[in-house]
Amino acid sequence: DIVMTQSPLSLSVTPGQPASISCKSSQTLLNRDGRTYLYWSLQRPGQSPQLLIYEVSNRLPGVPDRFSGSGSGTDFTLRISRVEADDVGVYYCMESTHFPWTFGQGTKVEFK
Amino acid sequence: QVTVKESGPVLLRPTETLTLTCTVSGFALNNPYTGVSWLRQRPGKALEWLATLFSSDDKFYFPSLRTRLTVSKDTSSTDTSRRQVVFTMTTVDPADSGTYYCARIPLYVYDSSGYHGAFDVWGQGTLVSVSS
Secondary structure, eight states, X not given: OOOEEEEOSEEEEOTTSOXXXXXXXXSOOBOTTSOBOXXXXXXXXXXXXXXXXXXXXXXXXXXXXXXXXXXXXXXXEEEESSOOGGGOEEEXXXXXXXXXXXXXXXXXXXXX | OOEEEEEOOSEEOTTOOEEEEEEEESSOTTSXXXXXXXXXXXXXXXXXXXXXXXXXXXXXXXXXGGGGEEEEEOOSOSOTTOOEEEEEEOSOOGGGOEEEEEEEESOOEXXXXXXXXXXXXXXXXXXXXXXX
């Protein structure tokens, strides 16, 4: 199975400051069709996960543009340009290039 | 509006069978290139994908749990608007305790390497406890 490793596992941020989360996969997530099936989700406290970004860098409708995704191959990054109160929670990366689909351990983002 | 909602028992004894139902609305289970998945979140652990029923009627299961899992459409009702996916896990153990979610795959890709997709709408989750 693919291993998805996120870092850091915990991130304490100042409101209005940027934040960055890394996700590394044990094998390339570039699929034979040329697409990379890497996703980012946010699970706010007490809520179900919410999909933010699909295929590395595409924001879902309604996701603020302060969220951006980048990367290729085995290294991916989620960036928040200016963290707001609504951004607190656990962020997960997930891959579906390989079977079984696998999540990272999660990165908990909280305010200082 | 697309919603999915889990229902089922919250307390089981070891070796019993867990049966959960996902009731969906706002989309049909046979919409092309869609799917419904089951996932879980055990205490202190990451999210785990468990099973998916694709609109193609293909079913995929987490390999190490394959022999214990089943996912299917509920065909017991003659009401064609009833849209439910049933998930079963046999021989539960306390290690299976956690929150179980159903989630929609809005659009999957299928190619020679398999299925690819993600989950855009999640249920609120149902907390399952296994204890003697």
